Amino acid sequence: MAKITLKNLSHSYLENQNNDSDWALKNINIDWKDGGAYALLGPSGCGKTTLLNIISGLLTPTNGEVLFNDEDVTKLNPVERDIAQIFQFPVIYDTMTVYDNLAFPLKNRNLSDVEIDTKVKEIAEMLELTLTLKNRASGLTADGKQKISLGRGLARSDVNVIMFDEPLTVIDPHLKWVLRSKLKELHQKINRTMIYVTHDQTEALTFADQVVVMHEGEIVQTGTPVELFEKPKHTFVGHFIGSPGMNILPCKIQNGTAIVDGIKISTSNRINEKSNFSKTEIGIRPEFISFSQEGIPVKIKKVSNTGRYKIVDTECKSGKIKILSHSSKKIPSGSAFLSFDKKYTYAYGDSRIIE
Numbered sequence: 001m002a003k004i005t006l007k008n009l010s011h012s013y014l015e016n017q018n019n020d021s022d023w024a025l026k027n028i029n030i031d032w033k034d035g036g037a038y039a040l041l042g043p044s045g046c047g048k049t050t051l052l053n054i055i056s057g058l059l060t061p062t063n064g065e066v067l068f069n070d071e072d073v074t075k076l077n078p079v080e081r082d083i084a085q086i087f088q089f090p091v092i093y094d095t096m097t098v099y100d101n102l103a104f105p106l107k108n109r110n111l112s113d114v115e116i117d118t119k120v121k122e123i124a125e126m127l128e129l130t131l132t133l134k135n136r137a138s139g140l141t142a143d144g145k146q147k148i149s150l151g152r153g154l155a156r157s158d159v160n161v162i163m164f165d166e167p168l169t170v171i172d173p174h175l176k177w178v179l180r181s182k183l184k185e186l187h188q189k190i191n192r193t194m195i196y197v198t199h200d201q202t203e204a205l206t207f208a209d210q211v212v213v214m215h216e217g218e219i220v221q222t223g224t225p226v227e228l229f230e231k232p233k234h235t236f237v238g239h240f241i242g243s244p245g246m247n248i249l250p251c252k253i254q255n256g257t258a259i260v261d262g263i264k265i266s267t268s269n270r271i272n273e274k275s276n277f278s279k280t281e282i283g284i285r286p287e288f289i290s291f292s293q294e295g296i297p298v299k300i301k302k303v304s305n306t307g308r309y310k311i312v313d314t315e316c317k318s319g320k321i322k323i324l325s326h327s328s329k330k331i332p333s334g335s336a337f338l339s340f341d342k343k344y345t346y347a348y349g350d351s352r353i354i355e
């Protein structure tokens, strides 16, 4: 098992770098404790696979260090690092049976046949592969093959870290649910450091204790699912996480107070008057807005009832605002005023929370 540290890591696929966009990863610092469950979350192209491949040793970073248990492994290859990596698309031996595919990573590890057999059956059971153990892997569907891939990654429980790169992409939706919670269960059982890469917030938030949100090659926030929801440190986190995401509105700052459409907005964070931002905004999640007698004047544009709650689309002078309201609540029609819960209203300067 290993604690993983990344120090001042950056990576470019180009030989020469001229501007910011030439870097796939920019100044990444991470401290992951031994046995933790972590997710790397971000949209396609933000650098997740690059980061994973640097941790596993498939890629050498342009700058910076990778440490396992405080030992520099930056120059070691994947085998020397003793890790298991599960890729987005299945990597299996087509000509072998499902059983042999699962047993393969366990061979040459001084395990008795009985131990190997027990382990293979346990993994097969978990992944619902028991009935296909004798079949040749080549005959399986894409998601069947990916289950073998997962099984091969999970079979060895003595590795430093198990990494998953969007492993459920080719899995059918019903099984996605099952596997997601099985992976979580497995983590609790075997207590290995696990890193799970995904662009899907639900996958990240259900699997991980700590979620690392990435945006354009940078880490914009690391936190528990609750922290990311309640206090987004970057407007990207606000709107990427949550459904619908956080409302972001341009604001002015006067005497340390945010002003939207001429109305003073109280924020949870204090605004330092001296800071010099080229762009200032406030962020408030749809869950923390209510209709009131005064506040920001809006026009009601649309009400969608999902059964459990209503999503109300409104518009003020500065932009659109979505509100999430209990389905039993009555929604005004035409014009209304909105009030924001101060505790969850934040001011942002150049996209970052003002601190």
Ligand code: ADP
Binding pocket: 013, 024, 042, 043, 044, 045, 046, 047, 048, 049, 050, 051
């Ligand atoms: P993600 O896994 O989050 O989708 P990647 O790590 O694959 O993101 O990619 C990050 C950036 O690096 C993207 O701009 C991508 O185009 C670029 N990139 C990824 N792999 C290569 C490669 N082998 N050669 C050149 N550029 C690459």
Ligand code: MG
Binding pocket: 048, 049, 050
């Ligand atoms: Mg990727």
